[in-house]
Amino acid sequence: MTQIMRTSKHDRILLAHGGGGQLMDDLIRQHILPGLKNDALNELGDSAKLDLTSGSVCFTTDSYVVKPLFFNGGDIGKLAVCGTVNDLAVAGSKPVALTLSFIIEDGFEIELLDKILASIGETADRIGVNIVTGDTKTVEAGAADRIFINTAGIGIRLPGVELGFEKIVIGDKIIINGTIGDHGMTIISQREEIKFQSQLKSDCAPLADLTCELLANTSGIKFMRDPTRGGLAATLNEIARSTTLSVEIRENDIPIRPAVLAAADMLGFDVLTIANEGKFIVVVSPESADDCLSISRNHPLGKEAKIIGEIVETRDAPLVEIETRIGGKRIVQMPYGRELPRIC
Amino acid sequence: MLDRINKAQSDINAACEAIGRQINIMEVCGTHTVSIFRNGIRSILPKNLKLLSGPGCPVCVTDQGYIDVVLQLADRDDCIISTYGDMIRVPGKEGSLETKQAKANVKVVLSSEDALQLARDNPGRTVVFVAVGFETTTPATAVVVKEAAAEAVNNFCILSGHKLVVPAMRTLLSEKNDNINAFLCPGHVSAIIGYGAFAEIVEEFSRPCVVAGFEPVQIIEGLCEICRQLSAGKAELKSMYSAVVTEKGNIAAQKIIDECFEPVDGYWRGVGKIPQSTLKLKDKYGQFDAFERFGISEKPSEEIKGCRCGEVLCGLIEPPECGLFGRSCTPQEPIGPCMVSSEGACAAWFKYGRDK
Numbered sequence: 001m002t003q004i005m006r007t008s009k010h011d012r013i014l015l016a017h018g019g020g021g022q023l024m025d026d027l028i029r030q031h032i033l034p035g036l037k038n039d040a041l042n043e044l045g046d047s048a049k050l051d052l053t054s055g056s057v058c059f060t061t062d063s064y065v066v067k068p069l070f071f072n073g074g075d076i077g078k079l080a081v082c083g084t085v086n087d088l089a090v091a092g093s094k095p096v097a098l099t100l101s102f103i104i105e106d107g108f109e110i111e112l113l114d115k116i117l118a119s120i121g122e123t124a125d126r127i128g129v130n131i132v133t134g135d136t137k138t139v140e141a142g143a144a145d146r147i148f149i150n151t152a153g154i155g156i157r158l159p160g161v162e163l164g165f166e167k168i169v170i171g172d173k174i175i176i177n178g179t180i181g182d183h184g185m186t187i188i189s190q191r192e193e194i195k196f197q198s199q200l201k202s203d204c205a206p207l208a209d210l211t212c213e214l215l216a217n218t219s220g221i222k223f224m225r226d227p228t229r230g231g232l233a234a235t236l237n238e239i240a241r242s243t244t245l246s247v248e249i250r251e252n253d254i255p256i257r258p259a260v261l262a263a264a265d266m267l268g269f270d271v272l273t274i275a276n277e278g279k280f281i282v283v284v285s286p287e288s289a290d291d292c293l294s295i296s297r298n299h300p301l302g303k304e305a306k307i308i309g310e311i312v313e314t315r316d317a318p319l320v321e322i323e324t325r326i327g328g329k330r331i332v333q334m335p336y337g338r339e340l341p342r343i344c
Numbered sequence: 345m346l347d348r349i350n351k352a353q354s355d356i357n358a359a360c361e362a363i364g365r366q367i368n369i370m371e372v373c374g375t376h377t378v379s380i381f382r383n384g385i386r387s388i389l390p391k392n393l394k395l396l397s398g399p400g401c402p403v404c405v406t407d408q409g410y411i412d413v414v415l416q417l418a419d420r421d422d423c424i425i426s427t428y429g430d431m432i433r434v435p436g437k438e439g440s441l442e443t444k445q446a447k448a449n450v451k452v453v454l455s456s457e458d459a460l461q462l463a464r465d466n467p468g469r470t471v472v473f474v475a476v477g478f479e480t481t482t483p484a485t486a487v488v489v490k491e492a493a494a495e496a497v498n499n500f501c502i503l504s505g506h507k508l509v510v511p512a513m514r515t516l517l518s519e520k521n522d523n524i525n526a527f528l529c530p531g532h533v534s535a536i537i538g539y540g541a542f543a544e545i546v547e548e549f550s551r552p553c554v555v556a557g558f559e560p561v562q563i564i565e566g567l568c569e570i571c572r573q574l575s576a577g578k579a580e581l582k583s584m585y586s587a588v589v590t591e592k593g594n595i596a597a598q599k600i601i602d603e604c605f606e607p608v609d610g611y612w613r614g615v616g617k618i619p620q621s622t623l624k625l626k627d628k629y630g631q632f633d634a635f636e637r638f639g640i641s642e643k644p645s646e647e648i649k650g651c652r653c654g655e656v657l658c659g660l661i662e663p664p665e666c667g668l669f670g671r672s673c674t675p676q677e678p679i680g681p682c683m684v685s686s687e688g689a690c691a692a693w694f695k696y697g698r699d700k
Contacts, residue, residue, distance in 0.1 A: 268378070268430075268686045268687070270382065270695070322384075323384075324382070324383045324384040324560070325345075325383065325560065326345075326346070326349050326383055326384070326385070326388065326560045326561070326564070327346070327349070327388060328383055328384025328385055328386070328387040328388045328560075329384045329387045330381065330382070330383075330384035330387065330696050331696065333694070333695055333696070336674070336675045336676050
């Protein structure tokens with residue numbers, strides 16, 4: 001009994017919180033469950049039982065190690081929900097259930113855990129997706145950096161939707177739902193060693209509502225992808241590599257906030273390679289491009305949607321080329337991925 | 345803006361056609377290099393106009409021997425190394441600061457002030473500031489040296505690797521590459537030293553020197569001015585960046601540099617020894633000179649087998665002509681300095697792709 005009383009007074013995570021005993025049970029019932037309540041989770045079984053309406057599902061997983069844990073526009077909890085939901089969304093499915101697992105360093109403040117959990121609950125609610133099962137592990141101080149989260153998710157594939165690189169053909173248009181680089185530049189600007197004042201805000205947002213609306217109301221969508229790590233440059237290069245077609249984009253048409261551009265210039269980053277957490281590109285047939293654009297622009301997460309380029313024929317080797325502001329051309333390379341560690 | 349670009353572009357075309365032969369223009373500023381690549385400027389220039397990326401990136405020109413000294417200090421438990429982020433990955437003879445970072449006595453700072461603050465916060469250890477860069481960063485180093493002296497922050501010192509641009513241009517023309525027809529001069533450096541500093545290059549070597557800003561339109565107009573001069577058989581000094589650069593430059597900044605530093609012969613990566621090209625702290629600030637404090641000196645670096653960074657920096661070859669480029673030397677695992685810094689010619693070439 002004394003044990004339980006002490007638990008509720010702990011303001012930091014102890015190794016014993018992951019030990020499977022009373023402390024852990026207490027942590028789950030007092031801190032984790034309240035914000036996430038749903039039938040499947042409340043059973044606290046070893047597995048969640050789900051009754052799905054469709055035989056075809058999408059299934060994905062992702063881990064979140066972002067630093068700092070809280071940033072302008074979001075936090076690791078919101079990111080852990082949005083990131084996995086967005087992977088399901090761009091695959092052409094409607095997200096229905098998530099798992100939630102924590103790895104927490106000994107000494108982590110429970111108050112912060114509560115804040116992260118509240119954010120997870122709120123984001124999941126907003127999307128209409130349930131957290132159905134989870135796990136908590138604790139590790140010695142130094143064995144993890146404060147808190148890491150893993151989420152896995154299941155989405156029901158939308159009927160009749162077939163997306164894939166193989167659908168992409170020459171002439172298809174590339175649409176993005178808004179400005180690029182916001183998330184990555186926000187994170188880097190809030191890192192301890194940089195800390196410059198800015199109005200940057202992460203674009204971290206759940207995209208499933210908009211992707212489902214697009215897929216339900218237009219035909220001609222060939223492929224969708226959220227340009228997270230590696231940014232737009234990585235996503236477009238993946239398209240070129242996988243299709244052996246080439247991609248041409250126009251710098252003037254790519255939406256970028258001036259503050260993001262200024263910060264990237266100052267720090268020597270190419271915005272095209274900077275991570276996004278609330279953006280996706282759509283590769284769509286030219287006939288459906290305008291529909292896609294107007295549906296997006298009527299949605300809060302697609303107000304600044306734009307056609308940024310096309311799929312073109314490959315001359316020597318598949319590549320991504322950008323027409324610069326001055327009408328020059330250069331190649332957009334696959335970023336080599338060392339510039340920004342731990343952005344998501 | 346596009347009107348101005350189109351106008352300059354057609355003037356460049358006309359001038360280059362009139363000249364007929366190949367023209368080599370060198371930029372000696374990493375920011376110019378990156379802007380030229382990022383904006384695809386080469387792709388809109390006539391074929392006989394070649395842009396060469398010279399020794400304009402401070403990271404690239406920092407000698408391996410200097411890095412070895414830094415690494416040696418990083419091994420000492422009584423030292424904290426404070427450095428600008430882009431120096432972290434520059435390879436020395438054995439490893440880079442990145443490999444030492446795990447020891448936690450290597451701190452990335454954004455300004456020299458941050459380095460001095462580290463010293464104030466860690467009175468029990470000696471904070472060594474890795475002071476590199478051209479005339480643009482030197483005044484900021486001088487300021488903290490003076491502050492440290494005034495406040496007697498005696499556990500602070502700097503390892504000066506500061507470089508001067510004009511002596512390098514002089515050495516390039518007189519010893520390394522006679523085929524450089526003109527210089528596009530750096531905007532930031534000129535804001536400090538004044539565009540008048542390039543007069544000696546124009547007079548002695550009869551090469552046009554034109555200062556330009558970093559926006560693509562400014563670079564193209566700078567190139568246009570150079571082409572106009574070359575087609576008229578002239579070599580003149582001109583600043584196209586009058587909003588920022590004056591003939592005499594920033595006198596206050598020059599004064600503080602003079603007060604703290606004196607030029608000595610120095611090693612440049614890939615180029616070798618250049619007379620009067622490196623800044624050393626004057627004797628009166630000797631106690632803040634890390635070389636003196638630790639009794640160490642820079643040894644000239646050994647050549648890296650197969651690496652042609654020296655020829656790249658001198659404008660003798662383009663990065664893809666080096667056998668290591670893109671094969672064993674990539675931004676992930678750089679061998680030569682020009683691949684390390686994002687402003688290096690090889691890294692820019694690798695990142696922004698081949699020119700059309």
